[in-house]
Amino acid sequence: MPLPPNVYDAEPIPEAARAEIDRMLQSGDLFRYTAPENAPVTLLERDFAEVMGTRYALAVSSCSAALFLSLKALDLPRDTRVLIPAFTFAAVPSSVVHADCIPVLCEVGNDYRVDLADFEAKLDGVQAVIISHMRGHTSDMDAIMALCEARGIPVIEDAAHSLGTTWNGRRIGTIGRVGCFSFQSYKLVNAGEGGILVTDDADLVARAVIMSGAYEHNWSKHHTDADLDAAFARWQNRLPLYNLRMSNLSAAIIRPQLAEIPRRVTDGRANHDHVAARLDASPWMQVPRPLPPERRAPDSIQFNLVGLSDADSRAFAAAASARGIKVQVFGMSADNARAFWNWRFLPEDPGDLPQTRAMLMRACDVRLPARLTRPELDLIADALIAAAQDVMGQPRAYGT
């Protein structure tokens, strides 16, 4: 029997990165602002904006940094309330706290998407919104944009896990005022660490560029246009410098991966849909469907345990682990950074959020990188189905 695949390994970095990295090792040219123009980071920004179809992109040290700079670039006063989904990674409320704002949490449904009734109820008193498309599950962006536009509330998209996802044919991350992506190793494009924000708003990106660490006139080394030049002139010397820049080395590792995105998206979706269909055939597991306008780009699978108690759910995770597959039940793995009750740094009590809590106690997470083969995917599906049977017994045969 083949061994369970290591789902944490990334793909090799494309060979094309090597020549550029060698050149940098020779020259020592690692800082994005040493060269007068066309530094690797600047070229990445140009290429990424082109891939996304946005006017501007700013590469930074992480998606968390991109979220923080987005909030700062919106010029929100201290203690502004920022609405975020209660199901997200701890980095998201952390970026809000870092920007001297207060996270307000809204309920998330069994399908991992923002609960629109609770979202609308909590919009009053909020001055910005971050939508985390958690694990690449897209919340209803038509409804969210309509509610926020009617109130003049800016929307930041946390698209860390949504590179390649579309909504009615539009790229996720380009629907809100600004979209943020991650290049951390567990995301679709891997540079170890890194992030990027995209926007069409010249004033917003000018502020973010300066605050990211474009001191003096280093902003002139970015790809600019007349609107952006005017915005840079407006904000010169008026903003703090947080130094969250990306290094040329990271950009050189990312750029040749951009061409790989379509393949990784297609393969990741096929892998996901194959495992999803198999798990759905088990009476103990249910995989939420995508929303009709959504075309997903998954590199992991989430499913809900059905008819299992807390003890059964723990036993399921242990049985899967014994069969070589690590399953994380979000609300049950100790200190999970995606369980809101572990965000003990929040300045305000987020309330009880029973719906999100119930979801987290049954929602399971398994990585499914695009490079996995069909036999490896079947091995994962077999192990999960068998683990549920270990705990719950054989499902009753039809007709008995």
Ligand SMILES: *Cc1c(COP(=O)(O)O)cnc(C)c1O
């Ligand atoms: C990974 C992730 C982040 C943080 O990205 P970093 O680049 O590690 O800061 C934020 N939000 C979501 C949904 C993520 O998956």
